[in-house]
Amino acid sequence: MENFISLQQLQKAAPLLKKHIFTSIQLKALQKKIKRQTLSRNEKTYYYKFIRPKVRAMLAFSGTEEATARGEEWMIKERAGRARRILRRMQKKHRTARIMISGSFLFNKEFQDIDVFVFTKYQKEDYSRKKIHVNFLPQSALGSLFFGSLCQISLSNFTPETQKDFSVSLVGLLQKYELLVNEILNREDYQKNLRDFLLQMEYLSKRIVLNPLQLYILRKKFSNRRILLLLQRYLVENLVLNYPKKELALLKMYLKDYKILSKEYKNSANLQNYIQTYNEALKFAG
Amino acid sequence: MLAKEGKEKILAILGQELKFDGHFDRCFENLKETQQEELILWIKDCKERKTSVIQSKLNREIIGFVKRFGSNLRAILTKRKEGYFLALFLDLHKYYEIEMAKFGF
Numbered sequence: 001m002e003n004f005i006s007l008q009q010l011q012k013a014a015p016l017l018k019k020h021i022f023t024s025i026q027l028k029a030l031q032k033k034i035k036r037q038t039l040s041r042n043e044k045t046y047y048y049k050f051i052r053p054k055v056r057a058m059l060a061f062s063g064t065e066e067a068t069a070r071g072e073e074w075m076i077k078e079r080a081g082r083a084r085r086i087l088r089r090m091q092k093k094h095r096t097a098r099i100m101i102s103g104s105f106l107f108n109k110e111f112q113d114i115d116v117f118v119f120t121k122y123q124k125e126d127y128s129r130k131k132i133h134v135n136f137l138p139q140s141a142l143g144s145l146f147f148g149s150l151c152q153i154s155l156s157n158f159t160p161e162t163q164k165d166f167s168v169s170l171v172g173l174l175q176k177y178e179l180l181v182n183e184i185l186n187r188e189d190y191q192k193n194l195r196d197f198l199l200q201m202e203y204l205s206k207r208i209v210l211n212p213l214q215l216y217i218l219r220k221k222f223s224n225r226r227i228l229l230l231l232q233r234y235l236v237e238n239l240v241l242n243y244p245k246k247e248l249a250l251l252k253m254y255l256k257d258y259k260i261l262s263k264e265y266k267n268s269a270n271l272q273n274y275i276q277t278y279n280e281a282l283k284f285a286g
Numbered sequence: 287m288l289a290k291e292g293k294e295k296i297l298a299i300l301g302q303e304l305k306f307d308g309h310f311d312r313c314f315e316n317l318k319e320t321q322q323e324e325l326i327l328w329i330k331d332c333k334e335r336k337t338s339v340i341q342s343k344l345n346r347e348i349i350g351f352v353k354r355f356g357s358n359l360r361a362i363l364t365k366r367k368e369g370y371f372l373a374l375f376l377d378l379h380k381y382y383e384i385e386m387a388k389f390g391f
Contacts, residue, residue: 125378125380126380171343174343175343175390175391178340179340179386179391182338182340182352185338186338186352186353186354188354189354189357253346254341257341257346258341261339261341261349261367264335265335265337265338265339266335267335267336267337267338268337268338268339269338270338270339270340271338271339
C-alpha cells in the first residue's frame, strides 16, 4: 500500500501529517517503509497497528485506486481492464513487490503476450504462464531509461517516479551498437537490443524518453532488409551531432583494434561494419 | 550427452584448461543432442577463427564469441587476444545479459 506514496510526497506533507495524523515516530517508520529499509520490532508494531490503517483510510478517502495508470489514453479499454485483473492476481502472489504491466499488449491489438515486470531485491527466475510473461528486475532498474519509457504506458501497484536525467556514454552506446549489429548478422532475435539502442539514441539526440508506443513505431521503421545501413547512418549522424570531436577520437582506437582483429577473423562480418561506421563518423566529424 | 563428456570434448578441441561458467552442467544436459553437437562445433569454429568476434569495452585485450541456443539459452566463450581461452559460459538469457555486461561486451 505504501507503494502509492512517494518519498517526495511524504516529505512535502510531513508538517501537516505530523500535526494531525502521525506522531514523529510513526512518520519516521513510514518513511523507512517507503525507502524499503528494515523496520525494528517496535516500528513494525507501529506500522501494522497504527500507520497502515491510517494510510489505507487516507487513500480510500482520496479515491486512490489500487492501480496507478499512466498513458491510459493510449490503452485499449478492454485490455486495460484485463491488465488490472492480472495486476490484482499478481499482487496476491508477490505481496510486497512493485509490479508493473506494460508493453505492446496494452495498445496494440496484434499483440497477445502480456509483459509483467516485478521489481525485487533478489534475483528470481522469469517465468511464463500461457500469455503472461513475468520478468523479475532488480530495484536498480527503476532508475533506468528503459523504465522511464516503460512506465509511460503502464498499470502498476505503485506510483512510478521516473528519473529526469540519464547519461548516454559514448562507450555504452558503441557497445550497444556493436552487439546489435552482431545479433542481426547472426540472425538472432535483436529486438531487445534494438529497443535499448533506439531509446538511448533518441534520448541522446532529443532529450526525450520515448513511450512504448512511440518506441514501437520507431522500431517498426527499422524492421526492413536495409536495417544495417539504416542503423549505420543513424549512429554516424548522432555521434557527430552529439559528441565533441575530442571524445570521438576514441573511435580511432577501436578502428585500429578492429582492423587488426579482422585480419585474424576474416569471417567476422560485424568487424567490417564497425570499421565502416567508425570511419564514416570520423570523416563527418572532420 | 552428459556435461562431463561434453566438457571433455570441448577441452580436447581447445587443448587447454577452461573455466565453465553459468549453470553449465544443467544447461548443457538440457540441450537436445543436436544442439550439444552444435555447441561443440561452434567451439571448434571459434578456435579456428571462423566465427564472428566482439571485443570487450572494459579490457581491449579480451574478445568474446556469443551463440544462441533455442529461445532462451546463450553461450559466451571468452579469450585473451594473444593467448588462451578464458571461460565458457552457458546459461539462460537473463544471466547472459549480466555476464555480457560484466565483460563489457
